[in-house]
Amino acid sequence: MLDPLPPLTVAWALAVLLAAAALHKLSAWQEWPGLIRNYALVPDGATLIVAVILPACEVLVACALVWPPARTAGASAAAALMVGYALALQINLWRGRTTIDCGCFGSRLKQGIAPWMVWRNLLLAGLALLLRLPAGGRALTTGDLVVAGAAVATLAFLYPVLAVVARAPPPSFEQNFHAARARPER
Secondary structure (H helix, E strand, C coil): CECCHHHHHHHHHHHHHHHHHHHHHHHCCCCHHHHHHHHCCCCHHHHHHHHHHHHHHHHHHHHHHHCHHHHHHHHHHHHHHHHHHHHHHHHHHHCCCCCCECCCCCCCCCCECCHHHHHHHHHHHHHHHHCCCCECCCCCCHHHHHHHHHHHHHHHHHHHHHHHHHCCCCCCHHHHHHHHHHCCCC
């Protein structure tokens, strides 16, 4: 059996991540359906439906992760969401569509898609699946809850930093120069 503190920390961290993702989508509602459309994975007529369903699912899964009786189901649903996001990214990478906005942080951090994002989502799916392992052995103390909360707060600040650090560098002067020269005259 696992010590109950790491699974609690992972569950809370995933819940915060999913709740923040839903909040970002809803706060950028004017752009969000367009981001879904840019992935070109669902028919245009289904774009609005998917745009509503995804943040709703994220909120429900976040709630399930913080409610102990529903945590196992929430873990499975979180893993399914993360694998789905990884698959959407990978399909567009295979298509060579790296300049579409990933939509990860709504309108706050626009960035193209990259292979590291696929791996990030698969890692998060794996962490979610670890929550299905039995945990227990001891009762959590108030100190444990404080440690879990502090770890989640730290991870919440580090997660967007990872997106900035892992972002590809901007084109160099030489790359821009050659790209401009390769454009046909109008």
